Amino acid sequence: MKYFDRTILHKILQSLKPNKVIVIEGARRTGKTVLINQLLEKINEPYFLLNGEDFSVQETLQRKSVQYYRNFIGTKKLLIIDEAQNIPDIGLIIKLMIDEIPGLKVILSGSSSFDISNQTGEPLTGRKISFFLYPFSENELNQQENYFQKKDNLRQRMIYGNYPELIHIYENEQKKEYLNEMVNSYLLKDILIHENIKSSSKIINLLRLIAFQIGSQVSIQELGRQLSMSKNTVEKYLDLLSKVFVLHKIEGFSRNLRKEITKTAKWYFYDNGIRNAVIANFNNLEMRNDTGMLWENYMISERIKYLGNNRIISNNYFWRTYDKQEIDWIEEREGQLTGYELKWNTNTVKPPATWQSAYPNAGFKVIHPENYMDWLSELI
Numbered sequence: 001m002k003y004f005d006r007t008i009l010h011k012i013l014q015s016l017k018p019n020k021v022i023v024i025e026g027a028r029r030t031g032k033t034v035l036i037n038q039l040l041e042k043i044n045e046p047y048f049l050l051n052g053e054d055f056s057v058q059e060t061l062q063r064k065s066v067q068y069y070r071n072f073i074g075t076k077k078l079l080i081i082d083e084a085q086n087i088p089d090i091g092l093i094i095k096l097m098i099d100e101i102p103g104l105k106v107i108l109s110g111s112s113s114f115d116i117s118n119q120t121g122e123p124l125t126g127r128k129i130s131f132f133l134y135p136f137s138e139n140e141l142n143q144q145e146n147y148f149q150k151k152d153n154l155r156q157r158m159i160y161g162n163y164p165e166l167i168h169i170y171e172n173e174q175k176k177e178y179l180n181e182m183v184n185s186y187l188l189k190d191i192l193i194h195e196n197i198k199s200s201s202k203i204i205n206l207l208r209l210i211a212f213q214i215g216s217q218v219s220i221q222e223l224g225r226q227l228s229m230s231k232n233t234v235e236k237y238l239d240l241l242s243k244v245f246v247l248h249k250i251e252g253f254s255r256n257l258r259k260e261i262t263k264t265a266k267w268y269f270y271d272n273g274i275r276n277a278v279i280a281n282f283n284n285l286e287m288r289n290d291t292g293m294l295w296e297n298y299m300i301s302e303r304i305k306y307l308g309n310n311r312i313i314s315n316n317y318f319w320r321t322y323d324k325q326e327i328d329w330i331e332e333r334e335g336q337l338t339g340y341e342l343k344w345n346t347n348t349v350k351p352p353a354t355w356q357s358a359y360p361n362a363g364f365k366v367i368h369p370e371n372y373m374d375w376l377s378e379l380i
Contacts, residue, residue: 004140004164006035007309008131013042015129016105018077019098023124024109026133027245027270028186031164032109033082035133039107040080047078052086061093066100069093077103084108091123098127111244135162135271137305138376154369155285158294161273172282179277187274191240202227206237207278210247210267214275214293215328217252217264217320238267245270248304253317253330255358266318268300295344296328299367299375303329306376325352327364337362346370 012022026032040047050057060072073079079097084090090108098104138150141162145153160166160175163182169175188200209223224234241247250266269275272294276282285291307314314333320326327339337359341349343366351364367375 003034003038004136004143004167005038006031006133007137007140008133009035009038009042011311012039012107012131015131016043016107018103018105019127021094021098021106021108021124021128023128023130024107024133025130025245026109026111027135028111028189029163029165029182030133030135030245032111032133034164036080036082036107036109043078045078046076047080048073048076050079050081052081052083052090057081058087061087062089064089064093064096066096069097070101073097073101073104078105078107080107082109083111085110095123095127132308134301134305134308136164136167137162137309138302138373139306139309150373151369158272158285158291158298159276159282161271161276163271163273166273175273176277176282179273183274183277187244187246191237191244202229203237203241204278206234207241207246211269211275211279214268214290215266215296218267219264246274248301250300250316250318250329253319253332268297270301270304272298272301291344295369296342299342299372300329302372302376319355321352321354323354325354327352327355339364340375341366343368 008024012024016022024032024035036049040049052058081087081090087093094106094108098106141153142150160172160179163179166175166178169178183204184200188203191203192200205227206223206229209226210218220231220234220238223229224231227234229237238247238249242249246269248268248270250268252264275294275297281288281290285294288294304316306312307316312333314331317330317332318326318328319330319339328342329340331338331340339351339355339362341364343349346368349366355362355364365375
């Protein structure tokens with residue numbers, strides 16, 4: 001079975017300090033439990049590993065007494081809780097432990113940000129370092145791919161995405177079944193449980209509409225009209241879908257040029273396979289009319305992974321004017337603006353005239369299948 005070193009693994013090891021908490025967030029099935037096991041293989045000290053989904057663990061930790069926790073942990077200096085969001089008051093519990101037990105190090109994992117972030121946010125302010133675990137990135141997959149394999153596999157990943165378990169599935173029909181099960185049983189589970197939503201049909205229909213608008217500005221009012229839902233409900237569902245790491249929102253960039261559009265947003269899927277499962281289309285690229293959408297979504301998700309895995313701080317936008325000049329992806333980093341146009345075909349593309357005029361010092365690059373790995377390695 002293939003195992004990959006995740007990019008954040010060594011960064012977590014470097015950040016693991018006494019009386020500090022590491023929080024690992026990520027969508028379900030992205031490999032958090034495997035990552036924890038890989039961390040433990042590299043940590044040479046006694047540890048206590050708990051599963052937050054175990055009711056006995058939940059009951060055991062509810063007795064909020066410093067002496068009780070000292071007796072419970074004993075001489076061990078490392079506590080790991082997988083799926084920690086299932087434990088009520090986990091933030092307050094861990095705060096009590098690390099404030100009162102000298103030298104204790106803690107690792108928590110969680111599957112949805114409105115659980116793990118909310119529960120650990122305020123209690124652990126100044127005490128935690130958060131990491132996000134995405135599906136596999138192109139850079140992580142480099143560990144077991146050569147140049148020629150990558151070119152072929154790229155086309156597959158644009159269809160089926162990068163969820164870790166797909167690495168061990170070779171039949172396309174089985175990949176389809178896996179992704180359909182992901183959508184129906186895992187990704188929306190947190191929303192349905194925590195928001196007490198009886199049916200996922202409205203959310204699935206919303207995802208379908210978003211899936212057909214990749215790269216386009218999304219009107220909340222129009223989505224609501226098509227779904228017979230209020231604007232507030234649509235906004236609520238989109239927010240929830242971002243918190244369970246299904247969708248990612250990109251807003252428009254502007255420095256007050258009147259022609260620029262900033263009030264609308266674009267939405268992208270974190271994973272192409274989930275997007276294609278939602279619309280029930282796993283056709284090869286040669287049989288599709290949405291290859292440009294797939295490329296744009298795939299590249300933006302890979303860039304998000306690159307920036308996040310390497311802990312690079314960047315403000316990210318799209319840019320568009322009312323006369324339809326546009327750039328797919330804008331990064332604002334360390335005072336520098338750079339625009340990126342994402343093209344499946346390698347035709348030469350010039351920067352929009354309005355962009356050059358308004359931002360003469362900004363960079364501009366076209367990202368295509370022949371140079372995308374350079375972009376994901378900061379070589380261009």
